[in-house]
Amino acid sequence: MSWEKELEEKVSREKLSENLGGKDRIKKQNDAGLYTIRERIDILTDKSSFNEVGKLAGHAIYNENNDLIDFKGSNFIFGKAKIDGRNIIVGGDDFTLRGGSADASIKEKHLKCEQMALSLQLPLIRIVEGSGGGGSVKTIETSGRANVPEVEGWNLVVESMGTIPRVALGLGSVAGLGAAHLACSHYSVMVKEKSAVFVAGPPVVEQIGQKLSKNELGGYEIQLKSGAVDDAVNTEEEAFDAAKKFLSYLPNSVYQLSDQIISKDDPKRASEWLIEAIPKNIKSVYKIRPIIEDLVDKGSFFEIGKEYGKSIVTGFCRLNGWPIALMASDPYSYGGCWTSDTCKKVQKFVDLAETFHLPVIYLVDCPGFQVGLDAEKKGTIKEGVRAMSAIWQTKTPWMSIIIRNCFGVAGAAHKRGSSYISRFAWPSARWGSLPLEGGIEAAYRSDIENANDPKLELQKITTRLNKLRSPFRSAESFLIEEIIDPRHTRKIMCEFADLSAPLRKTGITSRTMRP
Amino acid sequence: MIYSEVSGTVSEILVSRDQLVEKETDLLIIECMKMLIPVTTKKRGKIINIYVKENDIINEGDKLVDINYDI
Numbered sequence: 001m002s003w004e005k006e007l008e009e010k011v012s013r014e015k016l017s018e019n020l021g022g023k024d025r026i027k028k029q030n031d032a033g034l035y036t037i038r039e040r041i042d043i044l045t046d047k048s049s050f051n052e053v054g055k056l057a058g059h060a061i062y063n064e065n066n067d068l069i070d071f072k073g074s075n076f077i078f079g080k081a082k083i084d085g086r087n088i089i090v091g092g093d094d095f096t097l098r099g100g101s102a103d104a105s106i107k108e109k110h111l112k113c114e115q116m117a118l119s120l121q122l123p124l125i126r127i128v129e130g131s132g133g134g135g136s137v138k139t140i141e142t143s144g145r146a147n148v149p150e151v152e153g154w155n156l157v158v159e160s161m162g163t164i165p166r167v168a169l170g171l172g173s174v175a176g177l178g179a180a181h182l183a184c185s186h187y188s189v190m191v192k193e194k195s196a197v198f199v200a201g202p203p204v205v206e207q208i209g210q211k212l213s214k215n216e217l218g219g220y221e222i223q224l225k226s227g228a229v230d231d232a233v234n235t236e237e238e239a240f241d242a243a244k245k246f247l248s249y250l251p252n253s254v255y256q257l258s259d260q261i262i263s264k265d266d267p268k269r270a271s272e273w274l275i276e277a278i279p280k281n282i283k284s285v286y287k288i289r290p291i292i293e294d295l296v297d298k299g300s301f302f303e304i305g306k307e308y309g310k311s312i313v314t315g316f317c318r319l320n321g322w323p324i325a326l327m328a329s330d331p332y333s334y335g336g337c338w339t340s341d342t343c344k345k346v347q348k349f350v351d352l353a354e355t356f357h358l359p360v361i362y363l364v365d366c367p368g369f370q371v372g373l374d375a376e377k378k379g380t381i382k383e384g385v386r387a388m389s390a391i392w393q394t395k396t397p398w399m400s401i402i403i404r405n406c407f408g409v410a411g412a413a414h415k416r417g418s419s420y421i422s423r424f425a426w427p428s429a430r431w432g433s434l435p436l437e438g439g440i441e442a443a444y445r446s447d448i449e450n451a452n453d454p455k456l457e458l459q460k461i462t463t464r465l466n467k468l469r470s471p472f473r474s475a476e477s478f479l480i481e482e483i484i485d486p487r488h489t490r491k492i493m494c495e496f497a498d499l500s501a502p503l504r505k506t507g508i509t510s511r512t513m514r515p
Numbered sequence: 516m517i518y519s520e521v522s523g524t525v526s527e528i529l530v531s532r533d534q535l536v537e538k539e540t541d542l543l544i545i546e547c548m549k550m551l552i553p554v555t556t557k558k559r560g561k562i563i564n565i566y567v568k569e570n571d572i573i574n575e576g577d578k579l580v581d582i583n584y585d586i
Contacts, residue, residue: 283551310520334521335550367548374522374575437549 010056017055017073021096029096033194034172035236037077037094040127044240045081045090052079053116057106072097074106075130078113080122083244087252089117092127095172099130101139107152114156121253123165125243128182129172151177157184162355162512165250167243170195170229171236173214179228184515186352187246187304188229189239190220195232197223224307227341231304245302249316249323250356255506257357263297263321267494271295274486278404278428282437285331288313288363291403292328295490297321309345311336311370316358319490319497325353328363331404337370338410343383346413347390351513359397359500361493367435368408381409388413393511395419397500401489402480406431422496426486429471436465517554517580523547525571534562535586542580545573560584 020026020036029036035043041050058073075098078091091113098105117124140146160166161184168185170178174197182188182197190197198205198218205217216222220232233239251258271294279286292301296317303315310333317326327349329336338346353360369380391398391413399422400414411431415421441448444461451457474480484492526546530536541553542562560582567579 283546283549285550285552331550332520332552335548335552337548367550370548372522435549 013068013071014055016071017058020073020094021075021098025096032172034095034129036096037092037127037129040092040171040236040240041077041081041090043237044125044127044243045083045088046085049082050079050090051081052077053112054078054106054109057109074109075101076105076109076113078109078116080116080120083125084248086247087120088123088125088247089113089120090125090127093129093178095129101131111153111156114153114160117164118156118160121164121255123167123247123250123252124160125247126166126168126181126185128168128170128174128178130174131176131178151180157181158514159512161186161515162254162508164253165247165356167246169236169239169243170197171239172196173201174218175199175201183228186355187231187243189231189233189242190223190229191236191239192220192232192234194236195220197229221307224305227305227308227344230308231306246304246316249302249318249358254355254357254508257504257506258323260321260501261318263300263318265297267320267498268491270487271490272487274489277486278426282430285335287332288328288330288365292317292326292363295493296324296326301326304349305345309339309341309343311339311342311366312345312349314345314349319361320494322497322501323358324493324497325349325358325360326363327360329365329404331365334370335367336365336405337367338380338384338387338413339370339375340378340380340383342370343380343387346387347383348513350387350390350394354394354396354509355513357396357504357506359497359504360394360399361496362398362400362414364400364402364406364411364414365404366407366411366414367405369410384410384413392416392418395505395509397496397503398422399493399496400424401484401493402426402429402431403486404428404430405435407435408433423480424482424484424489424492425471425480426489427471427483428486429480429483430469431471431474431480432469436462436469440465516578517542517556517582519545519554519573519575519577519579521545521547521552522574523552523572525567525569525573526551528565528567528569530562530565530580532562532565536560536562536582543567554579556580556582558582558584559586561586 026036058071060068061070063069075094081088081090166185168182168188170182170190172195174182179197196214196218202212202214202217223229224232233242277291296319300318301315305314311330313328313330315326317324369384402425440461448454448457471483475483523545527544530542536556538559539555541555543554545552563583564581
């Protein structure tokens with residue numbers, strides 16, 4: 001008595017499952033410079049760590065005696081694996097089988113994958129290619145009836161946005177439900193020239209008169225600028241590395257806290273050049289990224305969404321080894337003014353930090369919201385108040401360092417009034433309800449117009465007011481708590497990270513984030 | 516092709532047609548939100564065309580400079 005025979009059948013069925021869509025389809029996939037889903041999981045995860053779930057699920061063909069003739073696995077593969085020694089759940093589409101679409105899928109596998117990650121409170125990496133288990137036109141024939149659209153299990157996706165880190169990698173053409181899975185993540189990556197993401201692909205779009213290539217319609221340049229996808233890299237290997245790096249700053253779920261990694265970088269390290277990092281000429285810009293790189297633990301800055309809402313740079317970093325969510329204004333984009341896209345970027349980033357209990361540091365150089373017709377047409381003020389509200393809803397420890405401009409409502413969004421924040425300013429800081437430049441002519445119109453020499457009068461008023469806006473005048477009234485030497489900013493930021501670490505609290509936030 | 520990432524006014528053009536430029540060279544300056552923002556080239560190349568002149572009002576996405584990087 002032995003069950004060897006049954007086990008032999010299991011092994012033989014699993015082998016058939018490994019054939020994916022067949023040799024020709026696999027060759028086609030590889031010839032296009034793309035890995036198959038099994039190769040992808042193999043490269044992404046630690047060696048031999050992948051424990052697949054549902055490898056025997058698929059579509060079998062039997063003869064008249066009910067003997068198995070052929071078997072093809074489902075085109076969605078998932079299971080538990082390890083990356084860098086840490087447990088994760090990974091699930092991905094097999095494009096070699098009906099382009100990943102529903103007619104070769106078993107939808108319960110998608111649901112189980114989502115449920116498994118959520119229940120085990122482990123990060124989920126979704127590798128998306130094709131329609132991600134969504135329908136194709138052929139579905140009507142395979143099912144024999146039309147489908148009333150429904151995304152079963154989306155409640156799990158929504159719940160997990162507030163519970164576990166979700167990373168999505170778009171590694172080929174991604175459309176429909178696949179695009180939805182890519183967009184519904186905390187961090188998404190596509191591969192330049194290989195990936196394209198769209199609601200519907202070029203053949204469908206041609207029906208509405210738009211003749212576009214895949215790249216023209218949904219290539220990385222389009223999707224990064226639109227904010228639908230966060231980052232683009234050159235190879236699939238780089239996409240896997242980006243996923244690992246992103247996750248390295250986050251806990252497994254909101255029920256845990258991120259760990260400190262002992263840093264070799266001295267938390268008290270001073271940087272001499274920062275005393276002259278901000279130009280004296282207020283119209284001149286400066287590069288913010290070298291300042292960020294210098295302040296954080298060496299090599300720890302991981303930027304997210306570089307091409308979107310560019311007036312704010314967002315990313316994770318470490319300070320004295322503690323993970324921190326860092327935002328910084330970039331004057332190269334609209335002088336650091338918040339555009340509509342910038343506001344949306346701030347909303348998502350602040351929600352991300354709050355969800356996973358990362359303290360926030362904001363390096364402020366914000367002259368206000370973008371002004372002008374374009375800004376009004378894009379609803380900047382509406383997105384602006386949403387961003388400001390997201391900041392006010394945070395409870396995570398918060399530090400703002402005003403390094404230059406801080407004006408108007410957008411400037412005011414550097415702090416929340418709801419609870420304590422640590423706030424400092426560099427001597428280069430300037431603030432107010434409105435910048436003086438351009439505002440004086442309007443506010444002092446009659447004085448200037450009635451003067452014998454209007455030009456001289458304008459100059460006199462400007463000189464007089466400029467003396468009043470010294471940050472020290474504000475410090476006298478305790479409107480700013482501390483003005484610091486820029487060279488010692490890292491020390492202050494590291495102290496903030498140390499002080500914040502024990503204050504972080506686990507659990508689900510009262511308002512869970514949307515994608 | 517280099518497109519404008521901001522809307523504003525062309526304040527100054529710093530290069531001319533057929534000029535060889537090294538990477539990180541400032542090509543022109545755009546005044547935007549009262550700031551002077553340089554537009555730079557990420558790669559070495561030769562200027563083929565300049566689509567704007569000083570004082571032109573430009574929108575986000577407008578063509579600014581065409582550069583041949585294959586030199």
